[in-house]
Amino acid sequence: MAPPEQDKEKEAPKGPARLLAEPFALTGRKAISWIDNMGASTIFLMRAFVKIFRPKQFFKIIEQLYYIGAGSMLIIMLVGLFTGMVLGLQSYHALVKFGSEGALGTLVSLSLIRELGPVLTAIMITARAGSAITAEIGSQRISEQLDALKTMRIDPLRFLISPRIAASIISFPLLTALFDVIGIIGGYISGVVLLGVNAGTYLHRVQSSVEMKDITDGFVKAMVFAVIVTTVCCYQGYFAHMRTDSHGARAIGRATTSAVVLSCVLILVADYIVTSLLI
């Protein structure tokens, strides 16, 4: 029985018809490949997720929490500070036209807590930890370390992937909260300290505008982004050896690029979907 690809070759149109059909065939192949990968990565996530609760995971999760969570704190605080400051600056100049500069605290806090905090935190962690995860797992794949785990009857998903997923689900919301707090302080610095908005007004507006739902919605987004980023980055590294566009070290490089770009795109897509569901 001929492999499916040969059958398709026999059925393919020839001559000018082929030129017309080729773009559709190419689009079709890309779409099918994309759906295949979505399915495969979902199965990958499900299998890794259930193994979080197996024995001997605790210390590995702590180790990943340190690397993904604690290790990202400084960059999150830095980005949060300047995001808050620039948000305060831009918002002030927009609000002052309507004489509403007193609403600065509301605008800064709700923007950060509902949107900017979860999204920018996820993107920064993708850039810092996500790319490293892809590169690390990719090199372990290429150098047969993952095969070595299998020969020792150690499940690579349980050993490498599950602790990262668990650590991300814990650390993303915490880092988002840190981003929000530092961002609000940044807005205070630019709005109150530099531009002269009343401090009491700013802080009162922050306190009265923010509801528990805003915070929990932000955390829900953060957890969704955690699952997306870790799954995409781990998946790209785990299957780096099966890339058709490159091999070896180049495959790891391309897998890392794909992981970061895909994670960022999916964060923004998921942001819209989750927001529309929660609003």
Place this chain on the structure above:
Amino acid sequence: MAEPLIEFKDVTKRFGEKTVLDRVNLEIYEGEVTTIIGLSGSGKTVLLKHIIGLITPDEGTILFRGKPITDVKKSDIAMSYMFQGNALFDFMTVYDNVALPLRETTNLSRPEVKRRVMTRLEQTELADAARKYPSEISGGMQKRAALARALVTDPQIVLFDEPTTGQDPVRKNAILSMISQYQRSFGFTAILVSHEIPDVYFISNRILALYGGSIVFQGSPEELEDFDHPFKREVIHSLEGLQKELTGLHSRRQFKMRYRDQLSGDAIGATYSVAVFTLEELDTVASRLGHEAAQEAIKSLGVFLDKHFGAIGGFSTRHSMNEYVTVLPATDLAEAEGILGNFIRDFQVQEQAILDIWTAAQRRSDSEECVALTMLAGTAQGNPSQELESVIDLAKHQQKVIARIRCITQGESR
């Protein structure tokens, strides 16, 4: 014959258009050292990975004790694998690498894990490197770390994928000697993929030859000597160098060719003599000073034999792990005993000779322990109508002690 431990029945594996394994049939028996030989790219590693389950066949069946391997629980097969590239985890120290399978798959206490890991590290001469990372140690040490990790769980079956790649001749033989010693001590079944012909013959019970995607030979190393097939010309002869790397002496093939050339042209009834030299207690040297020290001792003896007998027309080869055979053409037994007597006198009078052997071994070891070393020699007369192996056996029966070191200290040789 005993039931095979592992059996391949018509196993076929393709990668795209290329058929790597084509209806492979083979048997591997429990408690033996089985070596798979073949050209680079012939599918030896693919075959090995089928056994451990990293690759599944496209067609055919793999049986474990008569049952399909897919029906056997993984926990019922204690198997480990030593990768060609070592596959050590870069982010873990040597100690953590070796401890990993014990920590993740057993419930042993930390002290027990430490005891087992340190035992293996000491056996592989890596105790001092326990806290180092793989990138901080040499390629040879990485290979030994991978070996320690493969053996730490006391497996039933151990697969070795080119365990001597990248090693110098002494270390190659030391690793092969180590594998052989552990296999004898712990009784596991060892399956090796190796290019080291004929050194692997010394430790193998069984050879499987992979050629053109199929197994063309299954049998003992002795049976392989008489095997007539294009495989021998293309694979064995290309891999077996003219002179052995370790000793500088003739390879076994060259030795046999020279034996045939020099002795078959003589008149019928022409005699020759054979001398067999054995270094006893080599296992003790290996365990007390290390395997490299043992191999260095063997190497030094080979060099000395070549220097002495090569000058008078004799030719030698390594016959087993601790044995050399020297053929003296056109020499009867009386003459051979006279030549051997001169050799012994040289050996004993020139104390430096045996001290050189000891010093070479000691240089490869960090230990200053006293180790006994005994050299035996025996001669026998033969003629071209006799099988060389029977003459060698006769010479072995005539062996007596010609030199002994009881406790090696500087300046003492007897």
